[in-house]
Structures are given as structure tokens and as C-alpha cells.
Amino acid sequence: MSDAITAGHAFLAVLRRDLSIFLSYRTRLVSQVLTSVFSLTLFYYVSRLVHVSGFSSPSSYFGFVVVGISMVGVMYSCFSIPELLRQELVAGTFDRLLLSPFGAVRSLMAMTLFPLLWSFILAATTLGLGCVLFGLQLHWSTVPLGVPAMALALLAFLPFGLLFAALTVLVKQGSVGTTWVIALLSIVGGLYFPVSLLPHWVQTAAKLQPFTAATSVLRHLLVGSSIGEGAGISLLKLAVFAAVLVPASTLVLAAAIRLGQRRGTIIEY
Amino acid sequence: MTVRSPEALALDAAPVARDTLAASAILRTGAGEAFPLAIKHVIKRWRKDLPLVLDGVDLALEPGTLTWVGGRNGAGKTTLLRIAAGLIEPEQGRAEVWGVSVRENRVRYQTLVSFLPAGDRGLYARLTVRRQLEFWARISMVPRGQVRQSVADAIAAFDLGELADRRVDRMSMGQRQRLRIAMTFLPGPETVLLDEPLTSLDDEGAAVLMRAIRRLLDRDGVVLWCSPSGERLDMRFDARWIIDGGRLAPA
Numbered sequence: 169m170s171d172a173i174t175a176g177h178a179f180l181a182v183l184r185r186d187l188s189i190f191l192s193y194r195t196r197l198v199s200q201v202l203t204s205v206f207s208l209t210l211f212y213y214v215s216r217l218v219h220v221s222g223f224s225s226p227s228s229y230f231g232f233v234v235v236g237i238s239m240v241g242v243m244y245s246c247f248s249i250p251e252l253l254r255q256e257l258v259a260g261t262f263d264r265l266l267l268s269p270f271g272a273v274r275s276l277m278a279m280t281l282f283p284l285l286w287s288f289i290l291a292a293t294t295l296g297l298g299c300v301l302f303g304l305q306l307h308w309s310t311v312p313l314g315v316p317a318m319a320l321a322l323l324a325f326l327p328f329g330l331l332f333a334a335l336t337v338l339v340k341q342g343s344v345g346t347t348w349v350i351a352l353l354s355i356v357g358g359l360y361f362p363v364s365l366l367p368h369w370v371q372t373a374a375k376l377q378p379f380t381a382a383t384s385v386l387r388h389l390l391v392g393s394s395i396g397e398g399a400g401i402s403l404l405k406l407a408v409f410a411a412v413l414v415p416a417s418t419l420v421l422a423a424a425i426r427l428g429q430r431r432g433t434i435i436e437y
Numbered sequence: 438m439t440v441r442s443p444e445a446l447a448l449d450a451a452p453v454a455r456d457t458l459a460a461s462a463i464l465r466t467g468a469g470e471a472f473p474l475a476i477k478h479v480i481k482r483w484r485k486d487l488p489l490v491l492d493g494v495d496l497a498l499e500p501g502t503l504t505w506v507g508g509r510n511g512a513g514k515t516t517l518l519r520i521a522a523g524l525i526e527p528e529q530g531r532a533e534v535w536g537v538s539v540r541e542n543r544v545r546y547q548t549l550v551s552f553l554p555a556g557d558r559g560l561y562a563r564l565t566v567r568r569q570l571e572f573w574a575r576i577s578m579v580p581r582g583q584v585r586q587s588v589a590d591a592i593a594a595f596d597l598g599e600l601a602d603r604r605v606d607r608m609s610m611g612q613r614q615r616l617r618i619a620m621t622f623l624p625g626p627e628t629v630l631l632d633e634p635l636t637s638l639d640d641e642g643a644a645v646l647m648r649a650i651r652r653l654l655d656r657d658g659v660v661l662w663c664s665p666s667g668e669r670l671d672m673r674f675d676a677r678w679i680i681d682g683g684r685l686a687p688a
Contacts (some may be wrong), residue, residue: 174578181575185564192563192604260558264620267522269547270576432483432516432525 178270179278186282204294205301207237212302222362231305231391234298236359238291239383242318242325243353245287247346249280249329254342257437266425266434273422276333284322291318295390307392314389317403321382324406327413334417334424340437353379378409471536472497473659474521474550474628479530481516490516491527492683498628500657503650503673507664507688508680514663515555517680518630521661522552534628548578551626555633557613559620562606566597566616569605570623577624587623594652595619595645610637615645622649629653631662647672 190196215230223229253276256262265275298304328349336342354360356370357379363371374380381402387393388402395402428434474497481491490513498504508514519525521532523539523546531538539546561569570588579587592601595615605613614637621629629650635643650660662674677688 170580171578174580177581178575178578181572185561185568185572188568189561189563259561260554260556261561263524263554264559264573265576267524267547267550267552268573268576269544269578271543271547275576429524430526432481434525435519 175270175274178274179281182275182278183281183285186279190282190286200290201293201297204237204241204290204297208234208294208298208302211237220361222364227303227305228391228393230298230302232362232387232393233360234295234304235387235390235393236383238294239357239359239379239386240350240354241290241294242284242287242322243350243357243359243379245283246280246322246325246329247332247350248283249276250332250336250344250346251342252279252283253333253336254340254437257336257340263435272425273418276330276421277418280326280329284326288318288322304391306390310389310392314386317382317385317389317406320403320406320410321378321386323410323414324378324382327409327417330414330417330421334421337421337424337428337434340433353377356380357383359383378406381405471533473500473534473657474498474661475533476517476521477530477533479517479520479527479532481513481520481525481527489683491520491680493530494680494683494685496678496685498659498661499675500659501654502675503654503660503662504676504678505662505664505674505688506678506680506685507666510665512680513683514665514680515632518552518554518632518661518663521628522550522630523547524552544578548624549626550628550630551621551624552630553617553621553632553634555636557610557617557637559617560605560613563604565602565604566608567592567601569616570619573620574623579624587625591619591623594622594649596641611639611642614638615642618646618649622653626653627658629658629660631660633664634662635664 211233212230215226215233218229219226220229223232253262256265256279262272266272268275295304295306299306332344332346332349335344356363356366356374356377358366358374359379363374363380366374384393384395384397385399385402385406388395388399425434476494476496479491479494480489482489494517496504506514506517516525520527523532523543526540531540534546534549537545537549561572564572567588570591571584574584574587592598595618597616597619600608600612600616605616608616614634618634621631634646638646653660678685679688
């Protein structure tokens with residue numbers, strides 16, 4: 169029991185470390201909030217310009233896309249984990265994590281906490297700015313349910329970061345393929361436009377990853393968008409993705425580290 | 438089993454010839470005797486077309502001893518330390534600390550062993566010294582109630598008081614090395630592996646390091662110290678070895 173408590177404190181220490189490093193770059197916070205403002209402004213005027221079938225008004229498309237923009241931030245955070253690992257490899261701090269009793273796998277799991285929590289906060293900030301600056305109408309009666317739904321979504325997204333981290337352990341590149349994957353998921357995840365506009369086979373592909381389900385359920389809870397297959401099914405999908413992929417991706421990461429240790433390449437960067 | 442007296446370690450003592458095999462022995466049998474560090478028939482090769490880096494290395498360190506391993510650049514000293522630390526795996530053989538190998542019980546092994554890699558890496562540039570030490574104490578699984586005291590002790594023992602709230606990227610190389618050494622000793626390991634620990638250290642820093650080593654040896658810990666040549670080898674080592682051709686020989 170005391171070991172579990174000590175491990176819990178080690179998790180929190182990683183979170184605190186990442187927060188300290190983040191806050192040491194004073195302009196980072198301002199820069200990220202400004203990015204959100206610019207995205208909101210861009211899509212606010214796009215929503216006024218273009219009539220999209222399936223949306224009753226420009227405001228309903230704006231609400232749809234604001235949730236999508238928020239999810240893009242979450243997606244970027246998720247796929248930033250390999251790059252964070254790469255920084256640790258270059259700085260030589262990964263060796264220290266690996267040689268600590270806490271260990272590399274748990275350290276990497278803990279390293280996901282800050283980016284994901286921060287993306288959660290940034291998503292909430294984006295929604296808030298959408299309300300204040302552009303009159304976004306939130307569905308306040310179900311907004312609180314968005315918090316556990318988002319937590320479940322983060323758990324379902326986490327394995328993607330861990331799998332790419334495993335790849336980084338082996339090939340030493342932080343962003344190998346992540347840019348393409350984010351672009352692809354932005355399309356098939358329906359972040360900027362409804363998946364129903366896509367060709368049929370792409371719509372099928374959209375169902376095979378958790379980002380579409382997460383975005384749909386959050387849209388339903390936050391801005392009252394209709395949800396095709398039902399919120400319960402989307403949440404169940406997310407739970408299954410999390411339950412299967414979190415342990416599987418953890419095992420893959422551990423195996424990649426072990427392979428690196430056996431080959432001796434774990435020390436390379 | 439030979440246990441050294443603490444007085445035997447003196448920074449400025451004259452070089453002495455010692456019975457190296459008494460304190461740090463090449464293992465001749467696979468008998469079940471446990472040591473604070475035992476390297477058992479370790480073989481390591483980086484590529485099949487290259488010669489072995491370590492060719493059946495055996496070494497055992499008795500409690501309370503300071504052992505030096507030297508050799509030319511690329512001889513395999515750092516590889517030996519990395520295997521002993523559990524960072525990389527050998528093709529054959531194993532490293533044990535008190536009979537425990539990293540494969541059998543990683544957490545226990547990493548609790549007992551601490552490794553100072555060569556160079557100046559392994560620090561978070563944007564963290565202060567205190568934050569760095571606190572972080573290291575936490576992931577070293579120092580019990581919660583002891584973290585603050587362990588950090589305070591490390592700051593005091595390694596003369597980091599004036600630097601405690603300074604960020605690492607604003608420190609000199611020697612100051613960073615002192616912090617790296619403090620991190621190595623902070624969790625209270627029994628086996629310490631030092632790879633060129635005197636890098637960038639001034640005389641004061643070297644003295645701080647030697648005091649830390651002395652305290653460790655006093656409680657029957659061991660130190661395996663690797664460096665390419667006889668830098669400051671006026672220090673008294675209990676055993677000296679040279680790696681050549683992948684094998685250890687008395688220096």
C-alpha cells in the first residue's frame with residue numbers, strides 16, 4: 169500500500185515537473201490562448217460565409233466547429249508525447265527515468281498527464297472564449313457531463329500517444345508520422361465538417377478510431393448537436409477503446425524499451 | 438570478506454600498492470555468495486562484425502570498497518557501467534546486487550544502485566536545483582515523509598545551498614556536475630557507479646564527492662569508478678583494474 173502511495177506521489181511529481189517547466193516559458197500560455205482566439209475568429213467568419221447543408225444556421229455550424237477546434241488541441245497534446253520523449257532522450261533525462269525505481273514506463277505514463285490535462289483546460293478556455301467573444305450558445309444542462317466524457321475520451325486517446333512513444337524509443341524520431349496521423353484524424357474524425365459529407369468508405373474508417381465518437385458525444389453534450397448512433401454507444405466505444413488499448417499500448421511500450429535495452433540502442437538519440 | 442576501514446580513504450594520500458584481489462575480486466566460481474555488486478561473465482558486442490566490447494568480464498566488489506576501472510577510450514568502461522546499472526543488457530552474463538539481478542526485480546535493483554553517467558546530461562534545464570532534487574527523490578521512490586529531509590541533506594552535503602533556487606541552465610558546468618553527483622547519492626544507494634565523476638569539478642567539488650564516497654563506504658556501500666586514465670589517482674582505491682581487449686586485468 170505504501171509503495172502505491174509513493175508511486176502516486178511520483179506520478180504527481182512528474183506532473184509538477186512538467187507544470188514548472190511549462191510555466192518557466194512565460195509567453196507560452198499567452199501564445200496558446202491567442203492561437204485559440206485566432207482559430208475562433210477564422211471559423212466564426214467562415215461560418216458566416218458558407219452555408220453548410222445539415223446545419224440550420226451559421227451559429228449551429230460555429231458551435232459544431234468550436235468543439236472540433238477544441239478536440240484538435242487535445243489530439244495535438246496526445247501526439248506530443250513522442251516528441252516529449254525525444255526531448256528526454258536528447259537531454260539524457262530518459263536514462264534517469266529508466267534507472268529510477270519508478271521506471272520508464274510509469275514515467276512515460278505520468279508524462280502524459282500534464283499535456284492531456286492542459287489540453288483539457290485549453291479546450292474549456294476555447295469554449296469559454298467562443299461564448300464570450302462570439303456568442304457561442306452552450307447547452308448548459310449537459311455541459312457538466314462533458315467533463316467525465318472528456319476524461320474517458322482522453323483515456324481512449326492515450327494509447328495512440330503511447331504507441332508513437334514506443335516507435336520513438338525504436339527509431340529515435342519524435343514526430344515520425346504524427347503530423348500525417350493528426351491531419352488524417354482531423355478529416356475522418358469530423359472535426360471541421362460532418363463525417364456524413366465524406367465518401368462512404370471513409371465514414372466506415374471513421375468508426376474505427378475513438379476521435380469521431382469522442383467529438384460526437386462532446387458536441388452533443390456541449391452544444392446540443394444531434395448524435396447519430398446515440399451517446400451511450402459512443403461512450404461505450406470510448407470505454408472499449410480505453411480498456412483494450414491502454415494495457416496493450418503499455419505492453420508495447422515496455423517491449424520497445426526492453427528491445428532497446430537488449431540492443432543497447434536505448435542510450436542513443 | 439574484507440571490509441575497509443574508513444580511514445583508508447584519503448584524498449591526498451600517496452599512491453599505495455594494495456592487494457587488489459582482496460577488495461575487488463575476479464569471480465572464479467559461480468558460487469552463491471552475494472556481493473554489493475557482482476558482474477558475472479558479462480559478454481557484450483555492439484555488432485556482429487565488430488569485436489566483443491566485453492569478453493566474459495567477472496568482477497565482484499566487497500562491501501565498503503572503492504574500485505577503479507580504467508582503460509583507453511572505447512575500451513568498454515562505460516558499457517560495463519551501463520550494464521551494471523541495468524541500462525542495457527549484455528548478450529550473456531548478468532549483473533547482481535546482493536544476489537538480485539535487474540531482470541528478476543527491477544525496482545529492488547534500481548533502489549540499491551545509482552549511476553552517474555559521464556558528461557553533463559540528465560538534468561532539466563528549466564528546473565531549479567531544489568525542484569530537480571525533489572523530483573529525483575520522488576521518482577527514486579524515497580518515502581514521502583523523508584523527501585524533504587533527503588533533499589535538505591543533499592543540498593547541505595554537496596554545498597548546493599547558494600544554488601538551491603537557481604535554474605540549471607544558469608549554472609556552470611562544475612555546479613551542474615555537483616548537482617548530478619548529489620542526485621546520484623540522494624536516494625541512499627548501496628552501490629554507486631561513477632563514470633568520469635571528476636569532469637568539470639574543481640578541488641572543492643572533488644572533496645565534496647570524496648566525502649560522499651567516504652560516507653557510503655562507512656556504511657559498507659561500494660563504489661565502482663571508471664575513468665580513462667589515472668586522473669587524480671593519488672586517491673586510494675581498494676582495487677584497480679584495466680579493461681583491455683574486453684577483459685579485466687589488475688592495473
